[in-house]
Amino acid sequence: LRPQDNFGYDLPAVEAAMKKHEAIEADISSYQERIQVVVELALEMESEGYYDSRRIGAQRDNILRQWGLLTELLAARRARLEQNLALQKIFQEMVYMIDWMEEVQALLLSKDTGKHLLEVEDLLQKQALLEADVAAQSERVQALNAAALAFAEREELAARKGPGAARVQEKLRAVRLRWKKLEEATGLHQQRLQEALNLVQFNADTDDLVAWLQDAYRLVSSDDFGHDDYSTQALARKHRAVLEELEQHRGAVLALRRELGRLAPAQRQAVEVQIRVVEVEQLYGEVAEVAVLRRQWLQDALAVYRMFAEVHACEGWLDDKEQWLRRVEVPEELDEVEV
Template sequence: VQEAIVTSEELGQDLEHVELLQKKFEEFQTDLAAHEERVNTLGGDAERLQQTHPQNASQIHLKKDELITNWEQIQTLAAERHARLNDSYHLQRFTADFRDLTSWVTEMKALINADELANDVAGAEALLDRHQEHKGEIDAHEDSFRATDEAGQALLSAGHYASEEVKEKLGILAQEKESLLELWEVRRQQYEQCMDLQLFYRDTEQVDNWMSKQEAFLLNEDLGDSLDSVEALLKKHEDFEKSLSAQEEKITALDEFATKLIQNSHYAKEDVATRRDALLNRRNALHERAQARRAALEDSFHLQQFFRDSDELKSWINEKMKTATDESYKDPSNLQGKVQKHQAFEAELSANQSRIDALQKSGQELLDRKHYASAEVTARMEDVSAQWKKLLEATELKGSRNQSQH
C-alpha cells in the first residue's frame, strides 16, 4: 500500500485535486515518520540477534539489509512523489490564476463594450467617469498579472515538465492584458469624442435658440412715423447689434471647435460639418437682415428729417404768404416806409432761398437712393416748390403795386 502511494502517477487535474493529493501524502509522510523509529529499533535488534545467534547471523544480516534497502527506497520514492506533487501544485496554482485572470479580462471587456455612447453632456460625463473606474480596476489587477507572470517564469526557469503549456499560457495572458488595455484606450477616445460632440450639440442648440429670438426681433417692420420714434427704433437696433457682436465670439469658437473635430476625424464629422455650416449660414443671414434693417431705419430717419424740414418750410412760407398778400399798399399813408419794409421782406426771402435749395437737395438725394417713399418725397418737393413760387410771385406783385402807389 505504501509503495502504491509513493509510486502513484496521479498528479491532480486541478488545484483542488492536487491539494487533496498533497493532504493525503502529508498523512502518509506522518505515518512514514512514525515507522522510522521502528525501523531503527529493528536494525538494532538484528545486530543483537546476530551476536546472540551466530548460527543465524547470515540470514539475520540479509533480512536487515533487505529492511534498510526497502526503507531507503520508500523514502526516495516519497521524496520524488513529494517533488512531483509540489511541481503539480505550482502548475495548477499558475493555471488557476491564469484562468481567473483571463476570465476576468473577458468579463471586463464585456463590461467596457456594454456601455453605449451618451446623448447629452451629463451622460457623456458619467460615461467617462465610469470608464475611468474601469481603468482603476484594471490597474488594481496589475499585481495579479505580475505575480502570475513571475510564477510562470519561475516554472520555466526550473525546467518544469509542463514548460511548453506554461509558455503558451504566459503568451496568451500577455496578449489578453494588452488587448484589454487597447480596448480601454479605444473606448476612451470614443467617449472623449462623445463628450466633445455633446458639448458641440449643446452649445450649437443654445446659439440656435438665441438666433431664433434675434430673427423674431428682426420681424418687426415698424420704421417709425416721426423723428423721435425712428431715433428710439435706431437705439433699440444699436443694442441689438451689440448683442450680435457679443455672440460673435461664441460662434467663432464653435466654428473653430467644429473644424478641430472634423480635422481629427471625429466619428460624427459629417453631422458636425452640416450643423456648423447651417449655423454659419444662419448667422450670415441674420447679419444681412440686421444690416438691411439698419439701412431701412436710416432711410426712415432721413425721410423724417426731410418731412420735418419740409413741414417747417411750408409753415414758414404760409406765414410769409400772409405778408405778401396783405392789401396795405392800398392805404396811401407812409408810402416810403412801406417800400422800405417790402425791400426788407424781399431780402428775407432771398436769404431763405438756401433753405429751399437745401430741401430740394436732400429730397433729390433720397430719390437718387431709390428711397421706399420716393413718391411722397417727390410730391412734397413739388408742393414746397409750388408754394415758394407762389410766394415769390405774390411778393413781386406786391412790390410793383407799392411802386405804382409811390
C-alpha cells in the same frame, strides 16, 4: 512513492492528492519510534555479544537503509506535489484572469456611446473606472507571467519536456494574447467615447447658438421703435445690450469650425453636420445685419421724436407769445407807446 506526476490536472485534484500525501506522511511518521526501538535493540544485542549479532546488524542496516530511502522518496514526492500544486494555482489564476479579461472586453466592445451629453459623460466616467481597474490588474498579470515563466524555465521541466511546460507556455500565450486584445479594446472604446463626446458637445453648442440667435433675431426684427423720446431711448439701450451679446457670440460661432475639426472624419464629413455649421453662420450674419438696421431705425426714430419735441416746444413758445400779444393794449398817447 516512486516518481509519478499523476496528481491530477486541476487544482481540486492536486489538493486532494496533497491531503492523501499528508495522510501517508503521518502514517510513515508513526513508525519512526518503532524503527528507533528496533535499532536500539539491535545495538544492545550486538553489545552483549549475541551469537547471531552479524545477521542482526545486517538487518538493522537494511532497515535503516530502507527507512532512509522511504523518507527520501516521501520528501521527493512532497516536493513534486508542492510544485504541481503551485503550478495548478498559477493555472487557475490564469483562467480567472482570462475570464475577467473576456468579461471586460465584452463591455468594451459595446457600441453604446450615449445619445446625449450627460449620458456620454457618464459612460466616460465608467470608462475611467474601468481603465483604472485594468491598470491595477496590469501588475497582477505581470506577476503571473513572471511566475509562469519561472516554472516553464526550470531545469526539471525543460529536461523532461513533459506536459507541464507545454501547458504553462500555452496558458502564458493565451494570457498575453488576451491582455493585448484587452488593451487594444480599451483604447478603441476610449476613442469611440471621446468621438461621441465631441459630437454631442458640438450638437449641444450648435443647439444653444441656434436658440440664442433665433431669440436675438426676434428682438432685432421687432417693429417696436417706441412712441416717444423716452421709450425710444429705453429700446436703444436694450438694443445696445443685444449688440454686445451678439459680438460676444461671434467667438462661439467661429469656434464651431474648430469643434468641427475635432470630430472624427466620418462625423465631420456628414452632410447634416456641414449644413448645421453653415446654417448657424448664415443665421448669425442675418441677425447681425438686421441688428445694424434696427440700430439705424432706432436712431432715426429718436431723431424724429426729438424733432417733434422741439416742434412742440416751439409751438408752445409761439402760443405763449401769441397770448401775450393778444393781451397787450395799444395806448393812445405817444408817451405811453414809448413806455
